[in-house]
Amino acid sequence: MTTSIVDNGVNVEALLGARQALAGAPEIAQFQWRSTVTWLDGTHSRADLETFFGFNEEQRHRTTFSFDIDHPLQFAAQDNGITPVEYVLVALGGCLTAGIAAIAQQRKIQLRSVQAAITAEMDLHGILGADPDVRNGFSGVRVDYTIDADATRAEIEALVAQSQKRSAVYDVLTNPTAVTVTVS
Numbered sequence: 001m002t003t004s005i006v007d008n009g010v011n012v013e014a015l016l017g018a019r020q021a022l023a024g025a026p027e028i029a030q031f032q033w034r035s036t037v038t039w040l041d042g043t044h045s046r047a048d049l050e051t052f053f054g055f056n057e058e059q060r061h062r063t064t065f066s067f068d069i070d071h072p073l074q075f076a077a078q079d080n081g082i083t084p085v086e087y088v089l090v091a092l093g094g095c096l097t098a099g100i101a102a103i104a105q106q107r108k109i110q111l112r113s114v115q116a117a118i119t120a121e122m123d124l125h126g127i128l129g130a131d132p133d134v135r136n137g138f139s140g141v142r143v144d145y146t147i148d149a150d151a152t153r154a155e156i157e158a159l160v161a162q163s164q165k166r167s168a169v170y171d172v173l174t175n176p177t178a179v180t181v182t183v184s
Contacts (some may be wrong), residue, residue, distance in 0.1 A: 006150075010105040036070070044070040083139070086105045087116045091169045094158065096143060098110040099163030109155060112148040119144075 022029045029118025031054040037047045052066040082090070093116040104111050120141045126134035147156050164170050 004110070006105060006108045006110045008101045008105040008109075008111045010102045011104065012106045014105075015102060030054075031086070033054065040080075041078075042070075043075070044068065044080045046081075085086045085122065089120055089141070092141065092167075092173060095116045095169035096160070096163050099143075099167050100139075100159050101146070103159050103162045103166075104149065104151075107155070107159070109159065110150040112150075113146070114148075115146045117144045117146075118142070137160065 007123060031052065034050050035049050037045050040046045045068075047067045048064055049067075050061055052059050052061075067087070069084055069087065070080040071077035071083055072079045077118070078130050097114055097116055100114055101111060116140065120138040122138050123131075123134045125131035126136040145160055147159070149156055149159075
């Protein structure tokens, strides 16, 4: 009998080591994520992400990551980037998918392909101020996964369920989060 090595590109030992380190020093688990968004013109702005705080000290990404944010031509904008609400969908899909890869690695399930189709419903009457009874945000979000893996359907469904349970972005979207906005 031969045993194949499962490699989904996730260093589970490092993740489990971090979890174990947190038990002895819970203060290192306190992180602060940051983004600086600069208005460029019209509805076009750019978000830059370079530093964050974690493990009790300032941290730096290997490079500054920049993302253009805009609205499409249909909204009388220039379409220089995806909309802010589309970034929410990107974040949700990215977080859930990363979780699936990590959990599959830990459970020794080899992934061949993982694809998420994320859709969200929104009524523009809210953000345009045309109807005060319509919420500004999504009325619903749907994530449909297509996963090819060396696993049963039940095992794949369990991967997705565990990913939801541990996803920071899923939590942000499904539970109230305090947001404070100030002007300097």
